[in-house]
Amino acid sequence: MAEKIQPIGTTPPALVNAAMGVFELLREYFEGAIMVDAQARITWIDARYRKLLGMPDDFEPLGRPVEDTLPNSMLRKVVETGRPILLDIMRIAERQLVVCRIPLKDDQGVVQGAIGFVFYDNVDYLEPIMKKVETLQKQLSRAQAALDRQRRTKYSLSNFVGVSDKVAELKSQIRRFALRDGPALLLGETGTGKELLAHAIHQASDRADGPFVAVNMAAIPEALLESEFFGVAPGAYTGAEKKPRKGKFELAHGGTLFLDEIGDMPLSIQAKFLRVLQEGEIEALGSNALKKVDVRIIAATSQDLEALMAARTFRADLYYRIAVLTIAVPPLRERAEDIEVICERLLEDIPRAGDMRGWIIEPDAVRLLQRYDWPGNVRELRNVLERAAAMAPDEVLDVGVIARAMPKLVNAAPRSIPETGHLAETLARAEREAILDALRKTEGQKTEAARLLGVSRSQFYEKLRRYDLGG
């Protein structure tokens, strides 16, 4: 090894020489080597390593802290702990390199420096382990990306479509609530869009860049809820993971915690929950330390919380804490005029055969949908459309297909309320139907049809003109 050792650093010359001997001996097996003194300053670096790092010729690394050259070097740790890191993987300029680091100790066992070797990732015998690391790293980054996606909100207010006054009022209420930071409670029947609106509140709030973490109270067993919410300290109980696990509260720090189906929250958790809301601090299972958390609570339920309070399954103090801002989401049957635009939105998401341009729903079919009372609200509407799309021979969803896709008549119980509240319009529609019916029966004979209907010929012609049926 021709390179000269600079008289810098605190490593005693005897040790430096010993290290150089090792370098010389192993030269053909590694691709680069480095030496640091007890303060982790570079005392020597192999020319091949310089090249590998793309170090400019005029750059003098000697005497500088190792991190100036290798930002994620672990050599400082080796000199500080006196322990080697025999096998590790370091990333340099998008490359995975295998590294080996050994402390240099004097006769008294005092650390005087350290050496590091670098191996390329194509060294045969390292292939299995490199492959494994690569796979694990890919899995990790995929899982992290999925988590990030999950923690970001999927929906904004524009995803909640509707043209009715009720929806307009609801949206302006949501916008107002988003600007405030207190807890919000969404009440409404199943499938009305409460979860979508919870996302929308978060999105429109100052916390939009923070996480959105959802917990469905009905989906998690009571025994697990506490650790789910507050986390677990390492070794908290026999069989607990060694590593601490963050609870949803901590994960939602700086953002929003969405409590879905809050009516199903067990009483045992309610008291603990209330305390967190009051104190703004959590205590992980098995730890004695309190941690500050900054979280906005949005809760949702389709249950009658006041009835649950009366039955003593829901704590009144918790109710008053979360019901500061209450939003009632109206059921679909109370806003039939939204059905058309909601259908159009939902149909966008239903896959269609390659050559179809898009689903078309006929006006008669929409009118039929508007007469049903939708106990399952928008979710049920989506199911009906999916069924209809699967049955339709082409992209047109007509009244026949929709009728077949709807729940059986027993459940359907068509609403008796006319689609518009106006008596005159209802009568006009009935009259037009009667005229068409009479014309069908008389095979288009107008005089005969007029007689059937009990009106004069001139009256009959006048009605044909009025209803645009061709006089």
Ligand SMILES: Nc1ncnc2c1ncn2[C@@H]1O[C@H](COP(=O)(O)OP(=O)(O)OP(=O)(O)O)[C@@H](O)[C@H]1O
């Ligand atoms: N106004 C709307 N516009 C578009 N899509 C909607 C609308 N309302 C609801 N949806 C859709 O309907 C489905 C049901 O909505 P969501 O899950 O938010 O209901 P929910 O009130 O949380 O129901 P549950 O109480 O059963 O949990 C979702 O796919 C949602 O995107």
Ligand SMILES: [Mg+2]
């Ligand atoms: Mg929901």
